[in-house]
Amino acid sequence: MKEVTILSGKGGAGKTSVTAAIASVAENAVFCDNDVDAADLHLIFNPEVKETHTFYGAWVASINEDKCTNCGICKSHCHFDAIHYKEEGGLYINPFQCEGCRLCERVCPVGAITSQRSENNFWYVSDSRFGPFVHAKMGPGEENSGKLVTEVRRKAREIAKETGAGFVINDGPPGIGCSAISSVTGTNAVLLVIEPTRSGLHDAQRLVELVNSFSIPLFAFINKDDINAEVTREIEDYLTQKDIPLLGRWGFDTNIVESMIDKKSVVEYSPESETARSVKSVWEQMKEFLEVGKVVSS
Ligand code: SF4
Numbered sequence: 001m002k003e004v005t006i007l008s009g010k011g012g013a014g015k016t017s018v019t020a021a022i023a024s025v026a027e028n029a030v031f032c033d034n035d036v037d038a039a040d041l042h043l044i045f046n047p048e049v050k051e052t053h054t055f056y057g058a059w060v061a062s063i064n065e066d067k068c069t070n071c072g073i074c075k076s077h078c079h080f081d082a083i084h085y086k087e088e089g090g091l092y093i094n095p096f097q098c099e100g101c102r103l104c105e106r107v108c109p110v111g112a113i114t115s116q117r118s119e120n121n122f123w124y125v126s127d128s129r130f131g132p133f134v135h136a137k138m139g140p141g142e143e144n145s146g147k148l149v150t151e152v153r154r155k156a157r158e159i160a161k162e163t164g165a166g167f168v169i170n171d172g173p174p175g176i177g178c179s180a181i182s183s184v185t186g187t188n189a190v191l192l193v194i195e196p197t198r199s200g201l202h203d204a205q206r207l208v209e210l211v212n213s214f215s216i217p218l219f220a221f222i223n224k225d226d227i228n229a230e231v232t233r234e235i236e237d238y239l240t241q242k243d244i245p246l247l248g249r250w251g252f253d254t255n256i257v258e259s260m261i262d263k264k265s266v267v268e269y270s271p272e273s274e275t276a277r278s279v280k281s282v283w284e285q286m287k288e289f290l291e292v293g294k295v296v297s298s
Pocket residue numbers: 060061077078079080081082083093097098099100101102103104105
């Protein structure tokens with residue numbers, strides 16, 4: 001079983017459109033939405049949820065006012081300045097500042113502080129018309145998205161082993177944060193989706209540095225390559241300089257927008273389009289690399 005992660009340096013680069021299109025042509029695969037902070041692949045996959053699991057978030061401390069003697073010891077020990085005096089007297093812990101280190105719990109002389117893990121995050125195992133699908137939903141303001149990405153990827157690999165699937169395809173989060181790191185760690189290849197704008201190129205370069213630091217084979221795809229010829233040329237030069245194979249490209253295509261509105265992949269929406277053909281070629285090249293380790297080029 002081989003695992004590939006599809007990433008973009010920033011949101012809005014077309015990553016989910018590309019992932020959905022690849023899902024339409026990739027057979028024998030398990031799909032996994034790693035963008036747990038702003039999951040959207042389910043809008044196209046229209047999954048039938050089979051299992052729902054709670055993902056326990058970070059610890060958050062709170063004070064039992066009935067036990068608290070207002071000694072202030074916890075406040076003086078909190079390194080994150082999360083404990084405050086109330087105007088009306090007494091102390092409280094701001095849950096958005098609390099880092100869950102639980103030190104206050106240990107130093108409180110009367111046992112007035114307890115900590116709990118949030119139960120506001122969920123992950124799901126679903127069926128979809130593309131194949132098994134593992135996805136998640138984080139509650140507002142929740143943290144630990146990197147650990148949740150690790151959990152959904154673990155489950156996707158487990159399903160792939162059980163079902164004999166040849167591939168796990170991850171739709172990664174945008175950017176280079178901890179969830180992006182969790183999304184690439186241990187994958188067999190990364191497909192980078194780049195949009196030809198100045199910020200798109202800059203963000204892609206940061207992502208290339210991140211992926212290269214893990215020594216993971218990296219491939220590229222340019223979305224809307226006709227919206228800025230100059231930056232597209234710069235991207236091509238950059239990829240050549242970094243020895244990153246450019247597997248394919250899309251021009252601006254209204255079929256992509258219309259397919260999203262119709263909650264379909266562009267391959268489903270317009271199978272004979274040049275855009276659909278381009279994606280088939282990209283997946284054939286990726287598959288060849290994943291199966292035989294052959295380095296391909298456009
Ligand atoms: S758990 Fe840690 S961060 Fe949170 S209030 Fe207590 S000492 Fe401060």
